[in-house]
Amino acid sequence: MRILVVNVNTTPSITDAIGAQAAAVASPGTEIVPLTPAFGAESVEGNYESYLAALAVMEAVRAYPEPFDAVIQAGYGEHGREGLQELLDVPVVDITEAAASTAMYLGRSYSVVTTLDRTVPLIEERLHVAGLSARCASVRASGLPVLALEEDEETTVEAIVEQAVRAVEDDRAEVICLGCGGMAGLAERVVERTGVPVVDGVGAAVTIAESLVRLGLSTSKVRTYAPPRPKAILNWPPEYAV
Amino acid sequence: MRILVVNVNTTPSITDAIGAQAAAVASPGTEIVPLTPAFGAESVEGNYESYLAALAVMEAVRAYPEPFDAVIQAGYGEHGREGLQELLDVPVVDITEAAASTAMYLGRSYSVVTTLDRTVPLIEERLHVAGLSARCASVRASGLPVLALEEDEETTVEAIVEQAVRAVEDDRAEVICLGCGGMAGLAERVVERTGVPVVDGVGAAVTIAESLVRLGLSTSKVRTYAPPRPKAILNWPPEYAV
Amino acid sequence: MRILVVNVNTTPSITDAIGAQAAAVASPGTEIVPLTPAFGAESVEGNYESYLAALAVMEAVRAYPEPFDAVIQAGYGEHGREGLQELLDVPVVDITEAAASTAMYLGRSYSVVTTLDRTVPLIEERLHVAGLSARCASVRASGLPVLALEEDEETTVEAIVEQAVRAVEDDRAEVICLGCGGMAGLAERVVERTGVPVVDGVGAAVTIAESLVRLGLSTSKVRTYAPPRPKAILNWPPEYAV
Amino acid sequence: MRILVVNVNTTPSITDAIGAQAAAVASPGTEIVPLTPAFGAESVEGNYESYLAALAVMEAVRAYPEPFDAVIQAGYGEHGREGLQELLDVPVVDITEAAASTAMYLGRSYSVVTTLDRTVPLIEERLHVAGLSARCASVRASGLPVLALEEDEETTVEAIVEQAVRAVEDDRAEVICLGCGGMAGLAERVVERTGVPVVDGVGAAVTIAESLVRLGLSTSKVRTYAPPRPKAILNWPPEYAV
Amino acid sequence: MRILVVNVNTTPSITDAIGAQAAAVASPGTEIVPLTPAFGAESVEGNYESYLAALAVMEAVRAYPEPFDAVIQAGYGEHGREGLQELLDVPVVDITEAAASTAMYLGRSYSVVTTLDRTVPLIEERLHVAGLSARCASVRASGLPVLALEEDEETTVEAIVEQAVRAVEDDRAEVICLGCGGMAGLAERVVERTGVPVVDGVGAAVTIAESLVRLGLSTSKVRTYAPPRPKAILNWPPEYAV
Amino acid sequence: MRILVVNVNTTPSITDAIGAQAAAVASPGTEIVPLTPAFGAESVEGNYESYLAALAVMEAVRAYPEPFDAVIQAGYGEHGREGLQELLDVPVVDITEAAASTAMYLGRSYSVVTTLDRTVPLIEERLHVAGLSARCASVRASGLPVLALEEDEETTVEAIVEQAVRAVEDDRAEVICLGCGGMAGLAERVVERTGVPVVDGVGAAVTIAESLVRLGLSTSKVRTYAPPRPKAILNWPPEYAV
Incomplete structure (x- = not known):
């Protein structure tokens, strides 16, 4: 196909x-x-x-x-x-929906870690409209613009991991969704650091x-x-x- | 201004x-x-x-x-x-939001009467995203396409009134919002027939x-x-x- | 009129x-x-x-x-x-409702800054009953009783601004409603300090x-x-x- | 006591x-x-x-x-x-709350049968504010004013039973709350006719x-x-x- | 009986x-x-x-x-x-439900203090299914396993009180439910330390x-x-x- | 695997x-x-x-x-x-969850058609707990016990189709989930009669x-x-x- x-x-x-x-x-x-x-x-x-x-x-x-x-x-x-x-x-x-519906099979709640603070409301609204927000613990911004994601992998991983850890500890997320197409490939690194399953939407x-x-x-x-x-x-x- | x-x-x-x-x-x-x-x-x-x-x-x-x-x-x-x-x-x-927020000052719940059945979900979602759906009793379709609204005023009024009456009686709406820019001008007729306030969004x-x-x-x-x-x-x- | x-x-x-x-x-x-x-x-x-x-x-x-x-x-x-x-x-x-419905045209979420902690639940419930709470980020108390608001403007402004800033930063409010009739006249000062629109209910x-x-x-x-x-x-x- | x-x-x-x-x-x-x-x-x-x-x-x-x-x-x-x-x-x-919290121990959902249509919203809002509405299937009006309840017991029972039956069949209520202090004493009659537990608030x-x-x-x-x-x-x- | x-x-x-x-x-x-x-x-x-x-x-x-x-x-x-x-x-x-429905008569919101972090979701879901979660401010874990509750009363009380205090101050709970059958008997101690009513489910x-x-x-x-x-x-x- | x-x-x-x-x-x-x-x-x-x-x-x-x-x-x-x-x-x-999360990719809302009336609440609660109920239009019972499903295919199909049609027309469902493992194999027949996608959970x-x-x-x-x-x-x- x-x-x-x-x-x-x-x-x-x-x-x-x-x-x-x-x-x-x-x-x-x-x-x-x-x-x-x-x-x-x-x-x-x-x-x-x-x-x-x-x-x-x-x-x-x-x-x-x-x-x-x-x-x-x-x-x-x-x-x-x-x-x-x-x-x-x-x-x-x-x-966005694919990551969420997949995450819901893996834990009781999930968080999304995305790029800029200003995109958080867009993601929240799409999950809301899709009827997939009931088990969303939080949507968190790493502060990195989309185009910066590819620039320095260490910085990128650190910024994402920081928010993922807070999502797991403070927001009680049990799964992390990587909230940007450009984050593809970082999942393994975030798993290592958080101990929870990490879902890539693509x-x-x-x-x-x-x-x-x-x-x-x-x-x-x-x-x-x-x-x-x-x-x-x-x-x-x-x-x-x- | x-x-x-x-x-x-x-x-x-x-x-x-x-x-x-x-x-x-x-x-x-x-x-x-x-x-x-x-x-x-x-x-x-x-x-x-x-x-x-x-x-x-x-x-x-x-x-x-x-x-x-x-x-x-x-x-x-x-x-x-x-x-x-x-x-x-x-x-x-x-x-859409202007009609809803205005209707909420006039009664405990409001309904929207719109054109085609297929536009009902769009209106419901916009009200939902706008945070204005808690007091929305229903969104009802008259079955009339947008461009037909201007064609025959009697048919238009009848189709809208029919749904407005059902909204008031069955859905317990206390206010009607006319759910299409093209319905401007029909408000008075609908008031006459339903006895409830009718809000035109424009x-x-x-x-x-x-x-x-x-x-x-x-x-x-x-x-x-x-x-x-x-x-x-x-x-x-x-x-x-x- | x-x-x-x-x-x-x-x-x-x-x-x-x-x-x-x-x-x-x-x-x-x-x-x-x-x-x-x-x-x-x-x-x-x-x-x-x-x-x-x-x-x-x-x-x-x-x-x-x-x-x-x-x-x-x-x-x-x-x-x-x-x-x-x-x-x-x-x-x-x-x-209360006028401030909320107005704030909803200005930002995705709003917070109310009011007087005493004990009045917070009253405001929350009125917004809930009015169907206007879906986009309410928080109701925060300045700790000032109603009659103290007129006593010392500097103290009043400080107490309100402190909560307004926390509402914007911690609760992600994008608009502030001044939650007391007696706060009339302070809006401008709060705008200066928070950078978000401030709505006076009256x-x-x-x-x-x-x-x-x-x-x-x-x-x-x-x-x-x-x-x-x-x-x-x-x-x-x-x-x-x- | x-x-x-x-x-x-x-x-x-x-x-x-x-x-x-x-x-x-x-x-x-x-x-x-x-x-x-x-x-x-x-x-x-x-x-x-x-x-x-x-x-x-x-x-x-x-x-x-x-x-x-x-x-x-x-x-x-x-x-x-x-x-x-x-x-x-x-x-x-x-x-109102006593009847609701009691009904919730008896069935998965309950309905309230009250007096006039105009009191339905008051009951709905009180249950909502009390946090007891999640399992409320419906609030239904018998159409009888408070003072008419004592006049003709047969009429009263009939009007209440009619709504109770619809609540059980159409709204899927499993318990009925008698929604008026003046209905005290009718519970047994309604139980006979509906087959579900009937709660008197007093x-x-x-x-x-x-x-x-x-x-x-x-x-x-x-x-x-x-x-x-x-x-x-x-x-x-x-x-x-x- | x-x-x-x-x-x-x-x-x-x-x-x-x-x-x-x-x-x-x-x-x-x-x-x-x-x-x-x-x-x-x-x-x-x-x-x-x-x-x-x-x-x-x-x-x-x-x-x-x-x-x-x-x-x-x-x-x-x-x-x-x-x-x-x-x-x-x-x-x-x-x-669980008895404690919650009782607590709702005592304050506008209640929190549950339970044993292990892992039991928090079970309690939240039971309250949700029971339709009693609308006024639940939080479910908090003391970190003590069930069998440890009986071992050292001082440690137990301290761990529970710590969470109860945070529930009242941070989560705005007005009532505390002791979230474990094994906590029976501690209510008085928690009342002393928090100043709010404490409900034992049994x-x-x-x-x-x-x-x-x-x-x-x-x-x-x-x-x-x-x-x-x-x-x-x-x-x-x-x-x-x- | x-x-x-x-x-x-x-x-x-x-x-x-x-x-x-x-x-x-x-x-x-x-x-x-x-x-x-x-x-x-x-x-x-x-x-x-x-x-x-x-x-x-x-x-x-x-x-x-x-x-x-x-x-x-x-x-x-x-x-x-x-x-x-x-x-x-x-x-x-x-x-149950597999059918629901799949249905949500196919239409704005879905209904479940199941066996007995008494199983409806179980399905509703599981969808609710799973966070998948926001787009569930209805759960409807065909009235057939599980063991009867295999007995007479025509009767079974008729009973299911009747509820599926009502779900689409009255409840505005856009997708039907077959709500019983024993209904496997009937999907095609229901599609023919309703014109909407039918999801089998298995x-x-x-x-x-x-x-x-x-x-x-x-x-x-x-x-x-x-x-x-x-x-x-x-x-x-x-x-x-x-």
């Missing part, structure tokens, strides 16, 4: 990292196709950029010329998953997407995610996004 | 109706500027179209060349308000926007709605939206 | 301060009539005194001999608003009351706030309250 | 009925003292009357000249319990009050229910209430 | 302590019968042991040869109460069980707690449990 | 059906080992039987002599998962268990699911269960 893994940021090196992370988890026979949006912010860290990413991800998927079996939206706490579900017949998996999303396809299940079209009604759409999509 | 009232649909006649509705409520000295987005669906009735509207509204506001004091997003249950709040220093008022939003300006209050910039960080934005906005 | 602004305390200097605060915000053409109850505590800081104030406010309004267009109950976290709504045909606005209530009147909206009489049924009322009101 | 059972209505025949109901349940050695307030409505069926009753009950208790060990507020869904708790050192039990409250006294427990004075601070109270209580 | 008080642990000295505690509270005329299960852990401190205790308590009750009027399950946060309710016609009272449960019997109330058999349907049960109960 | 799939009922034909269902979904290389408990009810339809099943499943797993990689508890709404998580180092997946659980193993994730041992402390366990397990 073929799974599109769509970065929400327009930085290709992040797409590469996400793609590698997904491929490492994918079953034999699964082709991972990483996509970078044709427009939007180099890193998504707030509502404006997230709304931009929502549309850019949708258009990236619509512009993809080959058939595919599932789509993963690889951004933490971002808008847009519902729109993709309307546009597509195949399953859509958001990594990997979790790959297994869920594969599972849905294997079970022959896809988005319900009965109400919320019915295809858009036929109607005039003005000036959209922009040419470069087709 | 000048208030931008931005339609989420790209149909100019709806913009006109919304603008007239807003102007009818505005204080002397308030200039209402109705705006139509440069891209997007002729009517917004689902998540894809709503995400498109979210961005289109933001760009319409950014492209407006004169100073202004507040912005009203005139769509019911639509995405995007948080992005506008990041981009602007002036207050932003969403009509009118409510005008008074709230004026009030915030008068009180010298605007969006907190301390965390969630801080301005976007300076960074590279690829291929955006499209030329026609500038 | 004429708006009655009813103090919950029987201390006239607080009535004066509240009246001045309301008048400063009122539109041209709005007459603010401050009222002091004919019975009750000099300052309201607990349930017994609050229940007493509830009745005293109702009787003060009933005893007012002229027509009026709206009533503001100017006490933070006090009982009684529902009773006023039953007795009157005009809109009733509670300042001012917010004036704009909401004016808005409801302007929109032609008043309390729904269909169920919860229907007028009391005609029946024998024993020994009430006391003569001095008429 | 001596327990004051305070009617919220000023109708002495209701006080008698409540007193008899309480006495029938009381342990040997418990003296039940029924009290009628010195002011207020002949029957309490709404917020205004309920706020009046809140104060009237407090003053009735304060005016009682002998020592006592506990107080029962015998009104369903009425305001005031918190004020009594501040004023007294002995335990205070509200019959009886439940007597056993809880006795239990608290026996366990040597009374209201915590550490914060919410601390005694009122010493201060000037203007014109209160009225002479006839002393 | 005769009340069975069933220990969840298989340690007879704990049964003795619980029985003494119950007897001290019981009314004249109430016979307390303490029971120790025929199988299970010497002390219950986690889910496996708790599930074992659930069955062992049910079998201990079923094996009891004489008639009885009520059953108390004397374990804090343990599974099983629902099963007992299905098997029996007489009322069943869990001490004592509270005895008064509730007696009250239900006195009121002629027992478990609703209409749905959730209907008797098990007749069917083949393989290999159960074990011989030693009969 | 080897996955144990443990029936909660002691009826071997149900174990066979569950095993076949699991094997049909399992990846190549996954060995499904169906287990029947050594004690307990032939069908589990209530709390007593469910608590019995909880222990019986734990002992069945402990008695299994070979190594294994994950365990699936194949009962809908049953107790016990938390105990298994304490006892084992490998992941544990409950089919199949969903197999994919989740495989995914967790593949991701190298297992139960957090830091608090709630830490292994039982070493201690004396009296008379357990029974000989026939070893």
